[in-house]
Amino acid sequence: MSDIAKSEGVQQLWSGTWTSLLLVSNPIIQHFVYEQMRSWSLQEKLRQIQRQGREIQSSSLSPAQAFVFGAVAKAVATFLTYPLQLAQVLLRLQTRRIQISVTEESNQTTEQLDTIERSYTGTIDCLRRQFASGGISALFTGMDAKLLQTVLTSAFTFLTYEQVLVLVGRIYDTVK
Template identity: 40%
Template sequence: VLRLQVDEQRKARSTPAVLAEIVKEEGLLAPYRGWFPVICSLCCSNFVYFYCFHSLKATWLRGQRSTPGKDLIIGIVAGVVNVLLTTPLWVVNTRLKLQGAKFRNANVQPTQYHGIMDALVQIVQREGVGALWNGTFPSLLLVLNPGVQFMIYEALKRQLRRGVLRELSSVEAFLIGAVAKAVATTVTYPLQTVQSILRFGQHRQPTEQSKLLNSLRSVTYLLINRVRRSGVQGLFKGLEAKLLQTVLTAALMFLLYEKITAATFRAMGVKQRVPSR
């Protein structure tokens, strides 16, 4: 996904074709490059988001019935906290995943990092502390992604329960998690492309354009530039692979979340309450 988002010169093909091309050029382990920082980033990010979401929901609702609007607002607030705390991990994650890649784009500068801590140190030394928050602005806009995701998930969950407190089946949790993430990802994908470019931060930019980084004008410039070069479809380059990745991940995450939550309540002997209308 990152290859197609960051490297404009790489042709958009089917996911298997792109994977085959990467393996042929860079070896069998290339698709797994940066797997450890990905796991670290996902664990930290999901923990922060889920903790904030449910803490805010419990504090605000206090047993009252939730609504899609309230879920969206709570999801956005939790997303903002998550972005501000975990963006440095995602910046490092993006760079380590793309390090050593064979780009078609000559404007991409190579990097030499030796792990998460080394990447953090080098980025601070060479680019300043602020570089760890590259892409924060589009990331803040992208809090709509988990916000929309949780709003749809909670709405579908309420429809399935229909006011009756019961544990969702594995199939139900998996399917509504997949649907929620698919909608949220498709709606916000152009901003995710801009976010990846800014986090990577290794494109050579003209002086007058580099001043626009991490600003609304920078995001607008990158979106317009992508449309000019590749058309509107260029904004959705790599969407197929992104959906395969995030939808499956989110569906499994919600499935595990529901099962772990239910098991925890049972172990603690706590009965969940149906929110009052």
């Protein structure tokens, strides 16, 4: 840390902090969307039961609902935060490329090294340039692979979560 502070300045120690803080919103959005769909579904289930005059048997989602709601919630969260994730990756890749080119070509003069500059000055610059190079679609380059990975994981996570809730509810009812 002291090397970075000396060579690049103390402010570089906090480089990327705002982007990382914004990306914390991804799981928040995911859980919010999931809970909204869950709440809506359970309220609808309760209304149907009340109309039919039946007794409430379960206040949980079906496994299929949990799976679909988990997948949709993650897809929404990923869609909303993906441009920031892309910018973060691009900024990291360019920093690594600069470090590699400097170490591989250490026989360059100081003037030559100064010409190897970062192509992006920060997150906003990266997003602006991505947009300028290809419009909205450029901000979502590679999102299909990200969705495939994260949506399935999330769907199974929420499926498991709902099943654990059912199990805990049954155990609680037996102990009562």
